Amino acid sequence: MSRIIAPSSQQHRYGDQQKSQEVKTVSELHRQTYGLATDPLTQFACVFAALIHDVDHPGVPNAQLVKEEAKIARHYKGKSVAEQNSLDLAYGLLMESDYELLRATLCANETELRRFRHLVVNSVMATDIVDKNLKAARDARWDRAFSESAEADSWENSNRKATIVIEHLIQASDVSHTLQHWQVYRKWNERLFMEMYTAFKEGRAENDPSVNWYEGEMGFFDYYIIPLAKKLRDCGVFGVSCDEMLDYATNNREEWEAQGQEVVEYMITAYEAEQKRKSEAIRAKEMRLKPAAPESTFQIGENVVTKTSVTEALGSLMMKVQQMEMAEQQFTG
Ligand SMILES: [Zn+2]
16 A cells, blocks of 8 residues: 555655655645545555455355355355355454454544445445445446546545545455466466366256356456556556556456467466366375275074184193193103
């Protein structure tokens, strides 16, 4: 968040002018970032939301949880199921008595705590990018806040801008692998592929993700990632870091276009190899743990015996015979 600084306001002056210049810089910063750069509670809420927004994620999309009639799907009436679950778990934890001191450090009073909760709820809910109604509402808010006709400096509009910028900020953090170096993008894209391919193989997805993964990523870059990076650049809050994000996104899109199909082939092979390794490990463990097969039994007269019991009986009989022989030798000798 320290980079939420428009580069033009980072000038330093010396001498008598310094103090008044500092005040001016802070208020300028406050104005340019709609209060985000000068509000520690908002900044912490963003970091906290990013940290907890996927707590207890079940590894399948919300639609699948609804279809499976999962407990949490019923609890949240099918709306942003995973997001609400993460939020309730993490926020509930923060409200436990163990964290009273932390809460008091974060928020001075009830009003601040309410504002903190509001920010966290809004941010985590913004990571549900599939829900059509939520998405439409967010897009409308963005247009209203940043349209030409929006009253530039009204308090209400500044507030609206702050809210909508935070929503897009957390969305960018949720897909931050696409906005970083190709190797970072590859690593996390592969993990997502494995998660979704596993779900499919386990019968928890209708469509095989490997079939359309290449095209899906292309569409994701063109219709979601690159427009998102452009929006963040255009809102003017993040200074130069936005050019960086947009550059990486454009670059990753190009790399994916050229190599994506090969990458998908590789990921499928890697999945199969991992499955083979896992099932072999399970088999080896089973062999080690398997109890010895029970011995077959047979009947001698009225007795049910096994090979071991007969061998033992024979052994003790032989001992008896030897003892008797020794005693006989003593007696005759
Ligand atoms: Zn996430």
